[in-house]
Amino acid sequence: MENSTSSKNILRVEGLTKFFGGLGAVQNFDITLNQGDLNGLIGPNGAGKTTVFNLITGIYSLTRGKIEFDGESTAGQEPYEITRKGIARTFQNIRLFSNLSVLDNVRIAYHPHAGYNLTDSVLRTKNFYAKEDELTDQALDFLAIFGLEGIQNETAKNLPYGQQRRVEIARALAANPKLLLLDEPAAGMNPKEIIELMDLIHFIHDRFNLTILLIEHQMRVVMGICRHITVMDFGQVIARGNPKEIQANERVVEAYLGKGAGHAA
Amino acid sequence: MQQVSTPSQTSLPLVKTHTRLAWIGQLFFIVLGLAVVYILGKNLISNPTLFANIFISGLQLGFVYAMIALGYTMVYGIVKLINFAHGDVFMVGAFVSFFAVTRFNLHQWPLAVFPSIPPMISVVIGSISVILLSMLICILLAVTIERVAYKPLRDAPRIAALITAIGVSFFLEYFGALNFVFSPRFIPYERPFEVVAWYIKGGIHQVVPGTQPPDGSITFSNILLIIMLASVLVQIFLQFLVKRTKIGVAMRAASYDKQAARLMGIDVDSVISFTFAIGAAFAGLGGVLYAIAYSSIWSQLGILPGLKAFIAAVLGGIGSIPGALVGALIMGQAESMTAGYISTPMRDAVAFTILIIVLLIRPTGIFGEPSQEKA
Amino acid sequence: MELGFLLGSIVKIAAIIAYFYGVLWVMSLPSRWLKIGGMVVAFGVIQLGLTKFGNFQLLNDFDSGLLFQACAMAMVALGLNLIYGFNGQFSLGQWGFYGIGAYTSADITYRWVNGDARGLIVVGVGTIVGAIILTAIGRLVKKIRGIPVLSAFTLYLIGTLAAGFIAVMVGRLLHPVFQPLLGTNLDPGVLAQGIPMQIMFFLAVIFAGIFAAEVSFLFGLPVLTLGSDYFGIATLGFTIVVNVLMINSDTVLPFPEMKGGRGMVGIPKLTTWFWAFLFLMLVVIVMRNILRSSTGRAIMSVREDETAAKAMGIDIAGSKLMAFVIGSLFAGMGGGIYAHFIGFLSPGSFDFLVSFNPLIIVVFGGLGSMTGTIVSSFGWLFFLEGMLRVLLGQMGTEAPTWRYVLYPITLLLMMLIRPQGLLGAVEWGFLKAKVVSTRPKKIPTPTDSPAVEV
Structure with a gap:
């Protein structure tokens, strides 16, 4: 990596390998993210990008390799233990808690650090009311940032697509992550919404001092906001570099842009 | 910019998870297994004839379960539904044969129509007719159930379909x-x-009807032989059907991926109905054989054998046809041994204990392929 | 005449629905004193109906019987709704825990009135020591990472057996202390009558609930890792195993007083409207307080989407286990109420065919609706009994069978026409989720975010 000198490693992945049966979904994948990076992970369909996310968040167990988050290995930990350390993500096909209200969707993110326990909630102690009000306020603030004020009592599944995306990102941010993984946030959005989304990603990146790793299919988004890009194909890294370098890279053009050159900016 | 060429040579060791203190859990099941082996071994040595008789009765039960388990395993393989009503189709099969025999004397029709044929052949043809009638009615019943109750819920959550099946x-x-x-x-x-029984004591002798076989002899009857024969024939038939015929290929395709099968021009709905029909036919056959073997039937006959056959299917590996047979034979033995050596009512408890243990240790069953992690 | 009875049943059902609407409204009142006052009034209304004024009694024995049974059923069904409706785990084991609760509490009080304190001591000490040991093992398992679930299960099992052993020893030691105070069945001592007996009953129900909860913990720990319908079948198996053990309680299990398949007789009838109302309200309040909190949201998120819940840092296995254990606790307490109302327990009442009743009630009332569950538990019993009476006129002795022919048909129609249940996810009064209005607020900075780890 070029600029890993000054700032601190937030995520270090080495030799990440995952086999499903005999099929190598991801092989020897390496990536390092520093504090404050806004990097992209691209590749054709089926290249193993989402699998990488699932491996980082512990939803799949690794076959080989190691993952260090914030200087600590995540080996052998449950997904919830890993994500509680400060990784939040969104999903390729939006995964909201669809029968719950928008507010509850966001409030669920506070569960690991709600500040009260089961006894408090059963007995409705002072602590319960104080902490519950506090986290409700914070959730409402998050919704306001994302332009979702006024719809907090709506059921999530009744929202239009673009709002659902934003609720999902708000929910991820409410978990107070250090690292945010966005899986194809622009999927299914129209050009206007995409521009808004890019602004939004820039905004949250600056405001919350986040490190962001982004999977994206739309080259315009990746090239527009990412500073550093990793390209995958068939489960392996085929190129790394800044957007300009990637656009000039022959292997990438061959593997990716060759097929979908129309998408390229 | 770095150009990444071949995958890096750092081949890190395999990541192992969930290994600490795994021996405690294993030890628990080893101790449990040893206890079972000890009890059985002790009884085998102390009274081998009793053991053999219990084994034979378990064998008979196991083969009947195998017949029912096939329907569960095939239906679950395709629609992922625990077809609770399957056990009741089995019960209906038993009752159809009961009415055919007592009300309509269907088992004697060859003799009535052709008075000259030998009685032996008449009995064989007559009994087969009874069985075929039961199978036919069961097929009609199962296909009706499938069309009326299950089909509208095919895209509903699995539990909705399960509740419907219970209903x-x-x-x-x-x-x-x-x-x-x-x-x-x-x-x-x-x-x-008629039942013909034999006993083994220094050679095979026929038991004189109306008398008890001598003490300390191993007995078996023609019913056991018929059930075994039927079960083996059914296994061969199904293996042939699934592996060699067009509908078998369609069934396998539908169980693998319904959407893709549909795109390949397979009429998935008919394949599902056909699967229900095949399962019901064998449930009907099993019902008749069960009634013949145990000579007492009632309207809730299907519940426990049905559930146990389902457990047998899970034990053998759901979706696997030989698995259903092996699982059923093990279930038959487990039940028979429990009834023989512990206490008769406890056999129901043992069946479910086996289910829970199997699901915990190897949820895919004996013949099932270990599941893939990928969702 | 039968039609009149059916109409009467419908009027009663309507009255009960109105009653619960009132109760839930009263409980949602803002002031604490209004709430308590309202609850006392709600309790008093029915108590008045149950009281005899000369020859007049608004609710006769038949009605009060239905009322108590419905209270017990509502507790069981609320527990099941927590497990299935809110947490999404399809369980058929609820009836088994109900049976465990019924038999355990009945054994405690039966022994108590017959001059034997060991029931209370063994179950009480066992559940308390068991809870302590299980918690300690839980801490240990969490500390040593990566223990497979079966090993953890074995450890918990050994812990439970140890707790049981300690409890039996303590029981043997303390029994002589209590014995003189208990007297015999015919000549009850100081502790076997009046207020002490009522306290005993309270303890018996609570301990029975906790015992059922601990069993459900042991059972649920490994079994909850199974997939949805396999979990359903395994829990059905649990109900059947419990039933078989009840039938063999005097031969395989060492409880001659339970009399196996013949049924346990002579359980003191201690359930009064006071206790039934108290326990039902306890269950309703506890369940509502859990659901309308962060824990409840975590429980519901597991139902909605496990993968997303994982990614939000929610301990899926822990959430499922918590819902299962709390649901079983409610079922066990419901069993205690039932046993001391009916006075006679037979394994037939805990047969797995009957075990589908709470499921049907929950499905009818609406998955994920507490109000629906309460209403349908009461409506169900009154309707069934009303229907039985009507059918009795037409069908004679076959009426009960006809009833069971008709109700699967209703269930099937329900699944086909209105799968979300009668009330869907509607909640009334107290049970409603708080509607949060937007307040003008400052925009948070990262330091405002809830950075405090607990």
Whole structure:
């Protein structure tokens, strides 16, 4: 990596390998993210990008390799233990808690650090009311940032697509992550919404001092906001570099842009 | 910019998870297994003939379960539904044969139509007709159930379909318990043919009807032989059907991926109906054989054998046809041994204990392929 | 005449629905004193109906019987709704825990009135020591990472057996202390009558609930890792195993007083409207307080989407286990109420065919609706009994069977026409989720975010 000198490693992945049966979904994948990076992970369909996310968040167990988050290995930990350390993500096909209200969707993110326990909630102690009000306020603030004020009592599944995306990102941010993984946030959005989304990603990146790793299919988004890009194909890294370098890279053009050159900016 | 060429050579060791203190869990099951082996071994040595008789009765039960388990395993393989009503189809099969024999004397039709044929052949043809009738009615019943109750819920959550299946099962049980249907009582079952029993004591001898075989002998009957024969024939037939015929290929395709099968021009709905029909046919056959073997039937006959056959299917590996047979034989033995050596009512408890243990240790069963992690 | 009875049943059902609407409204009142006052009034209304004024009694024995049974059923069904409706785990084991609760509490009080304190001591000490040991093992398992679930299960099992052993020893030691105070069945001592007996009953129900909860913990720990319908079948198996053990309680299990398949007789009838109302309200309040909190949101998120819940840092296995254990606790307490109302327990009442009743009630009332569950538990019993009476006129002795022919049909129609249940996810009064209005607020900075780890 070029600029890993000054700032601190937030995520270090080495030799990440995952086999499903005999099929190598991801092989020897390496990536390092520093504090404050806004990097992209691209590749054709089926290249193993989402699998990488699932491996980082512990939803799949690794076959080989190691993952260090914030200087600590995540080996052998449950997904919830890993994500509680400060990784939040969104999903390729939006995964909201669809029968719950928008507010509850966001409030669920506070569960690991709600500040009260089961006894408090059963007995409705002072602590319960104080902490519950506090986290409700914070959730409402998050919704306001994302332009979702006024719809907090709506059921999530009744929202239009673009709002659902934003609720999902708000929910991820409410978990107070250090690292945010966005899986194809622009999927299914129209050009206007995409521009808004890019602004939004820039905004949250600056405001919350986040490190962001982004999977994206739309080259315009990746090239527009990412500073550093990793390209995958068939489960392996085929190129790394800044957007300009990637656009000039022959292997990438061959593997990716060759097929979908129309998408390229 | 770095150009990444071949995958890096750092081949890190395999990541192992969940290994600490794994021996405690293993030890628990080893101790449990050893206890079972000890009890069985002790009884085998102390009274080998009793053991053999218990084994034979377990064998008979196991083969009947195998017949029912096939329907569960095939239906679950395709629609991922625990077809609770399958056990009740089995019960209906037993009752159809009961009415065919006692009301209509269907087992004697060859003799009635052709008085000159030998009685032996008449009995064979007559009994086969009874069985075929039961199978036919069961097929009609199962296909109706599938069309009316399950098909509208095919895209609903799995549990909705399961609740519906439970509802259908309840309906059949209690509708059958009405006086003008099957009545809520146990009914003695009249066999379409005579039981011939043999005993082994220094050679095979026939038991004189009306007498007890001598003490300390191993006994078995023609019913056991018929059930075994039927079961083996069914296995061969199904293996042939699934592996060699067009509909078999369609069934396998539908169980693998319904959407893709549909795109390949397979009429998935008919394949599913066909699967229900095949399962029901064998449930009907099993029902008749069960009634012949145990000569007492009632409207809730199907519940426990049905559940145990389902457990057998899970034990063998759901979706696997030989698995259903192996699982059923193990279940038959487990039940028979428990009834013989511990206490008769405990056999139901043992069946479910086995289920829970199997699901915990190897949820895919004996013949099932270990599941892939990928969702 | 039968039609009149059916109409009467419908009027009663309507009255009960109105009653619960009132109760839930009263409980949602803002002031604490209004709440308590309202609850006392709600309790008093029915108590008045149950009281005899000369020859007049608004609710006769038949009605009060239905009322108590419905209270017990509502507790069981609320527990099941927590497990299935809110947490999404399809369980058929609820009836088994109900049976465990019924038999355990009945054994405690039966022994108590017959001059034997060991029931209370063994179950009480066992559940308390068991809870302590299980918690300690839980801490240990969490500390040593990566223990497979079966090993953890074995450890918990050994812990439970140890707790049981300690409890039996303590029981043997303390029994002589209590014995003189208990007297015999015919000549009850100081502790076997009046207020002490009522306290005993309270303890018996609570301990029975906790015992059922601990069993459900042991059972649920490994079994909850199974997939949805396999979990359903395994829990059905649990109900059947419990039933078989009840039938063999005097031969395989060492409880001659339970009399196996013949049924346990002579359980003191201690359930009064006071206790039934108290325990039901306890269950309703506890369940509502859990659901309308962060824990409840975590429980519901597991139902909605496990993968997303994982990614939000929610301990899926822990959430499922918590819902299962709390649901079983409610079922066990419901069993205690039932046993001391009916006075006679037979394994037939805990047969797995009957075990589908709470499921049907929950499905009818609406998955994920507490109000629906309460209403349908009461409506269900009154309707069934009303229907039985009507059918009795037409069908004679076959009426009960006809009833069971009709109700799967209703269930099937329900699944086909209105799968979300009668009330869907509607909640009334107290049970409603708080509607949060937007307040003008400052925009948070990262330091405002809830950075405090607990």
